[in-house]
């Protein structure tokens with residue numbers, strides 16, 4: 076995984092709450108055996124019309140959304156299935172961070188492992204972001220702070236280990252494999 | 268020692284390295300279940316690093332999500348209709364062979380939905396840690412296991428080390444006392460729980476379902492309840508093992524046998540929450556007040572007693588958007604709404620007890636004209652049992668489509684889908700937009716309600732037909 080230090084970008088807002096992983100990437104696209112190219116199908120059922128053409132009313136299809144790396148969503152983003160295809164699709168599309176008042180557990184873990192920042196903010200900050208699509212925000216991972224263009228700056232929760240891995244591009248698998256001798260001793264002591 | 272919860276005991280017994288402020292715990296995984304959709308990229312990582320699956324003996328593979336359910340495609344040599352799905356199936360066959368992982372392949376008599384087959388083999392056991400790249404892994408908590416869904420990166424971690432880095436979740440007691448009334452099922456119970464605490468009420472927590480109503484449930488019913496823990500945001504749900512659990516497991520092919528059984532039983536009996544142990548959170552529910560439940564919106568928390576009417580929430584745009592998607596209006600009664608498709612199956616309600624419930628309603632009756640009833644057993648074993656018990660004949664006589672096992676219309680990956688705009692009354696677990704097909708409108712219910720609605724061709728309170 077590549078290190079992530081800072082994200083500075085305008086936002087795209089999808090105000091719905093409980094955006095589930097079936098919306099982020101519908102199941103019929105999960106037959107892939109790789110991680111690449113899923114950005115094309117991100118939010119497919121909202122983004123494309125029945126004939127396959129882009130839905131001009133959906134925010135991601137509007138010109139002002141181009142290049143945005145931060146997605147602001149309503150409460151409880153990423154609920155539903157464990158499909159890691161959800162963060163893969165968001166990253167492949169170009170997002171680097173998701174902001175909500177609540178982010179579902181499995182999605183959160185999957186995002187952190189792929190360098191997509193799950194950022195939880197309080198209702199006040201969330202409402203401001205929902206009301207101001209396109210706002211330029213700054214996310215400083217080392218300080219775990221989000222700064223709005225108004226100058227308001229808030230801390231967001233980020234577990235120490237996750238932050239360490241993101242900042243240094245540490246691969247958790249390497250960390251786990253360094254514990255293999257502990258794992259072997261644990262196994263040796265298991266009841267037969 | 269201070270009193271501990273069931274969860275605390277299972278967690279502590281699997282800590283290879285305890286968590287600190289800076290690092291998560293290294294948690295040992297007893298059983299790793301895999302399927303064709305969330306494993307290919309994890310196998311690719313192993314190949315890239317030149318690593319083996321460290322404990323193939325603790326890994327079990329099946330194919331269920333993208334597999335066909337038509338007998339001709341499974342057994343008759345007719346090619347799998349969906350090309351990419353066929354590729355995924357082949358890839359799992361190759362990966363399992365290359366890495367020495369046991370696979371219940373397409374024509375294996377033990378194949379089925381991953382969360383149905385592991386319990387029926389006796390591979391799921393009390394006190395275990397069980398993971399799978401699938402959020403409904405919470406099902407296995409019905410046995411007093413700590414079982415949760417993981418992403419594909421973590422599937423790779425378990426392949427390579429048989430362990431995971433995890434922060435300890437909080438605990439949440441779901442106390443359900445009293446007796447369920449006739450016609451009210453475990454599915455209604457869990458829908459009522461989700462309705463009460465909401466779809467994110469359990470985030471960051473592990474549920475323990477407790478109380479007399481839970482103790483009275485069979486294992487099939489406990490699995491239905493634990494299955495939907497994730498729909499309330501909890502990654503896992505547990506029920507303390509008891510004589511019901513032990514009777515279910517006894518003599519199952521992969522359960523401990525002989526003297527091993529006795530020592531396992533002695534261990535399993537300690538897996539209860541000690542009196543006085545504290546939970547971080549709790550909710551109390553009176554089972555006798557629960558009615559048959561039905562969802563009316565686009566997440567499982569948008570749920571009502573079947574005789575109720577859809578609420579009005581003036582000015583709530585998210586709520587209105589969900590109703591627009593469903594083609595419903597605030598104030599509508601649910602009873603009597605028309606039905607196009609009925610799906611009975613999935614890891615929530617695709618076990619024998621569920622099919623028995625459906626058969627009870629369908630016996631001597633016919634599916635309403637114009638309604639499609641698809642019944643998909645959770646496993647090939649369930650299929651054989653349902654055929655032996657005569658349920659399959661009842662289904663076919665009623666006009667239902669009786670299939671080979673798999674996830675099928677629960678998520679519509681294999682070509683079994685609901686057309687746009689159609690109403691699907693389903694025993695599965697998610698009514699998300701498009702879950703059963705683009706534009707499909709899903710209403711989640713129990714097998715009783717599904718079967719009753721199929722016969723009447725409209726939403727029906729099953730108690731009228733029992």
Ligand code: SF4
Pocket residue numbers: 331332380381382401403613614615673674677678695696
């Ligand atoms: S039946 Fe549905 S919920 Fe269960 S594992 Fe299959 S797709 Fe997932």
